[in-house]
Amino acid sequence: MKPILELTGVSKGFNGVSVLKDINLTVNEGDFVSIIGYSGTGKSTLISLIAGLLKPDAGSAKMDDSPITGPGPERGIVFQNYSLLPWLTVTENIRLAVDQIYPSMTPAERTSHVQKHVEMVKLGHAAGKYPRELSGGMRQRVSVARTLAANPRILLLDEPLSALDALTRATLQDEIADIWQKNRTTVIWITNDPDEALLVADRVIPLIPGQTGATLGEEIPVGFARPRNRRELLQAPEFKNLKLRLVNTLLDAKRGTIPTLTRKLSPPDILPEDLGKKREFSLFDRPSPRRRSQLQREEVQVEAS
Amino acid sequence: MKLFEKLKLDTLILPLIAILICLGAWSFLSGKAKVSTSVDDWGDTVTKTERVGISADLPSPSETWIASKPYIVEPLAKRGELDQGILRFTWLSLKLVAQGYLLALVIGTPIGFFLGLSKNFTKAFDPIIQVLRPVSPLAWLPLGMVMFSGMKILGADGRVSFGTSDAAALFTIAICAMWPTVLNTAVGVRAVPQDYLNVAKVLKLSRTKTLFKVLIPSALPYMFTGFRLSLGIAWLVIVAVEMLIGKPGIGGFLWQQYNANSFAHIILSILTIGVVGFILDRGMSLIESRFRTA
Numbered sequence: 359m360k361p362i363l364e365l366t367g368v369s370k371g372f373n374g375v376s377v378l379k380d381i382n383l384t385v386n387e388g389d390f391v392s393i394i395g396y397s398g399t400g401k402s403t404l405i406s407l408i409a410g411l412l413k414p415d416a417g418s419a420k421m422d423d424s425p426i427t428g429p430g431p432e433r434g435i436v437f438q439n440y441s442l443l444p445w446l447t448v449t450e451n452i453r454l455a456v457d458q459i460y461p462s463m464t465p466a467e468r469t470s471h472v473q474k475h476v477e478m479v480k481l482g483h484a485a486g487k488y489p490r491e492l493s494g495g496m497r498q499r500v501s502v503a504r505t506l507a508a509n510p511r512i513l514l515l516d517e518p519l520s521a522l523d524a525l526t527r528a529t530l531q532d533e534i535a536d537i538w539q540k541n542r543t544t545v546i547w548i549t550n551d552p553d554e555a556l557l558v559a560d561r562v563i564p565l566i567p568g569q570t571g572a573t574l575g576e577e578i579p580v581g582f583a584r585p586r587n588r589r590e591l592l593q594a595p596e597f598k599n600l601k602l603r604l605v606n607t608l609l610d611a612k613r614g615t616i617p618t619l620t621r622k623l624s625p626p627d628i629l630p631e632d633l634g635k636k637r638e639f640s641l642f643d644r645p646s647p648r649r650r651s652q653l654q655r656e657e658v659q660v661e662a663s
Numbered sequence: 664m665k666l667f668e669k670l671k672l673d674t675l676i677l678p679l680i681a682i683l684i685c686l687g688a689w690s691f692l693s694g695k696a697k698v699s700t701s702v703d704d705w706g707d708t709v710t711k712t713e714r715v716g717i718s719a720d721l722p723s724p725s726e727t728w729i730a731s732k733p734y735i736v737e738p739l740a741k742r743g744e745l746d747q748g749i750l751r752f753t754w755l756s757l758k759l760v761a762q763g764y765l766l767a768l769v770i771g772t773p774i775g776f777f778l779g780l781s782k783n784f785t786k787a788f789d790p791i792i793q794v795l796r797p798v799s800p801l802a803w804l805p806l807g808m809v810m811f812s813g814m815k816i817l818g819a820d821g822r823v824s825f826g827t828s829d830a831a832a833l834f835t836i837a838i839c840a841m842w843p844t845v846l847n848t849a850v851g852v853r854a855v856p857q858d859y860l861n862v863a864k865v866l867k868l869s870r871t872k873t874l875f876k877v878l879i880p881s882a883l884p885y886m887f888t889g890f891r892l893s894l895g896i897a898w899l900v901i902v903a904v905e906m907l908i909g910k911p912g913i914g915g916f917l918w919q920q921y922n923a924n925s926f927a928h929i930i931l932s933i934l935t936i937g938v939v940g941f942i943l944d945r946g947m948s949l950i951e952s953r954f955r956t957a
Contacts, residue, residue: 429867443859443880445880
């Protein structure tokens, strides 16, 4: 099988600070890849490189064997902050993409294409609403619909759900996985949530931070059958093992980057104030809190047994 | 019911109290006519009228009302070129303002877009703009007179319908009112979120499409703030311009009445200018709020 996307030895830095170093990634047609890493390790930089919004400093990024020179609708991207145009309604936001991608369609065909994608993300009731009238989850649905309406060959999701609450996130994970199940677009999903990565993807690749830029770690294949049942999976020992492995990889990676410091800590040892005692007012000699470490003698009441 | 009463207090009674206080201060400061009769050496009774008060020549509120009544009661009357009803003068001024203001928008908005889009353009032109911006209309008008000294467009009746002074007036209004539009448009274009531009890039929108589908809608709220401020300035400038070139209009009327020692009409003009300016500003705010997106 020929890879649809191939990154070889890609590096990228900003203002002399290296962010990504020696990234090698091969994605085949129909893959569901999840890249997981800490905030600030360069996940968004990586997806911007794939999307073509950034240019690699070294190495090559290829799609279908030709280098990526700029952004294009064949690599649809869902941004973390939705990036909906606030002056357009749900339908109009999607229509903007459809008008651009399908110039040969008749207006009626475009309308039905937009309609289909609005229904696909279950927003038929909110089609005429503006983004400001929608909740975060609904906005992200619109964003997904807009990107899918452009019929991308690769769907790039840049932490699409990290601004949402946990329950909405779970629902949307399932919905996006369902949609993928139906049309099998190649997906690269960037996340910082191990559960999310393992629940949705077939291949999970950790992004390992390093002193001289982050690089991709060893891939963890996820072989659970689809459609996946969230409740069963979360309890399955295989799932727990994979999660443990993934979390350990990430934690070990983090440990390597931060120099350890030993510091003597003194835990707080202030004793509770004796409220039964009468406080006498004194102007200068304010009573300071008593500390256990300062006590010369401690009286402990022992109940006679 | 309680809310209604509170609203009435806030929007009706408190402003009324303030107006009454101001009217009181005005009457206190203004001069009053004092009639004195005396018998002269020939035994005739002579009546002498003189004005007394802190500011003797300032007409009192009631005198102002009596003198202004013909202009207000018949706001559309035309008794002569410089003796017309107050609404007629306002209309003449508004027409001139509208022309100059439109000119300012047509010139200012593209300049603002260039400033917002190109860093080099900003670096090149910002110093010039900052120097020209604070120049008063009173300074631009003579320059306009010089620049358009040969301007003469004849009307159907063979008289000059658009001459040097008209061109200079338009020029002055446009160049003074342009700056808020220029600067606010530039800020608005610079403030277009990168995310929106990324969307345009990923969809491969053409330059014109990006301009009309992303840049302009996104910058529109800023642009309208600029338009509103520009309109305010255009209305400020019109008075100065009309005073200098003596065109019939609210500012021309003011100056003519000053020269005619008809001081009550000056106050009438000032109040009219203020009320019209207020209405224009409110109207623009209304339009502005309709275009606010996020």
